Amino acid sequence: MAFEGLSSRLQEITRKIRGKARITESDLKEMLREVKLALLEADVNYKIVKDFIETIREKALGQDVLKSLTPGQQVVKIVKDELVELLGRNRK
């Protein structure tokens, strides 16, 4: 099945972060680094990966995710939203 490698990497990354009660800035940094590697390994264009990571970072910091009650889940949601954006948000 397609995306197997990427999928299992991202699932592992999100599982790790989802369960965290608190996320520090370095947790976020570490996660973004892993996501970046996973995408590059999946052969996603480098420039696209860079933008992708940057957007997630900005959103996570901008929404004060780190101080929120469910930081892990919020970060995962941001990742998911950006992934949808990348694949092309549904036109109605």
Added chain:
Amino acid sequence: MLVGLQGSGKTTTAGKLANLLRKQGKNPLLVACDIYRPAAIKQLQVVGKQLNIPVYANENSKNVVHIAKQAMSTAISKLNDVVILDTAGRLHIDEELMNELKNLKAGIKPHEILLVVDSMTGQDAVNIAEKFNEALGIDGVVLTKLDGDTRGGSALSVKKVTGRPIKFAATGEKLSDLEIFHPDRMASRILGMGDILSVIEKAEESFDLEQAEKMEKQLRKKEFDLDDYLSQIRQIKKMGSFSSILKMIPGMNALKDVEIDDKEFIKIEAIICSMTKKEKRDTRLLNASRRQRIAKGSGTTVQDINKFIKSFEMTQKMMKKMKSNKGGMKKFMKGIDENSLKNFKF
């Protein structure tokens, strides 16, 4: 109009699209504009024949614009409301062939130009898409071979690079293996949140609604018996290969080792058809000598029968539990969990 590199899947996709459109009530015409590869026209004709969808071809012409125009007038006279052009595969560096596409575009003004991209192409997909878009101005992308072990890079890059949406995803060689592409669901699939919606959609599309309702009523009324089982198997067969459907269900990663052989369905059909009416209604009747008779009649072994009956009785129990559920098919699909899926193996 379908364009793309050699072997990306244009011809197959043309057939799949025609099939999908017909399901939506359209009356498509396939047109062979690949005049370079000797077998190309034949290939499209075979596809058309399989689907029972008309194919326009003109073996004597070497002018694709001319062929396409002829096809358009044929479509008008035959009342085809969608015309799908299959073009020759080409490399984006091949200027002559790219010009041919430009001429085609200018000549017939297609409503939509879809770029067919093999999702296994990886990084290069970005360049391909960019070049085709620059030269032609594409309207959307069809990603093919998503059933393979593509790493996915192209799928995740192509939209951003071209600004054009991925419109369809092809997930197999069969002519029913084409889905409308849903970014949200694909993202969920990648992140392991399953893709249950696609399964439901596929099921609803192929599921005979009336049949389903009838079955639901029956299920409420009485115990699930082998006749019901048989009609269910036949419905599932209509949806395509069972294994391909399974792959879209969340939790399927855990099921990787469960081999589902679509051939088993044929065996099961034979077994059920070799039973008497009474036996189908009540499997408790099946003593050793009856089982022997059924094995003979269906060309299977008594072990096959034993295994199948055991798995059926588990299914029966599961159905009993679901009987009280309201909401029909959707609920049914949602109600399938890993364990009940394992019951399908016998």
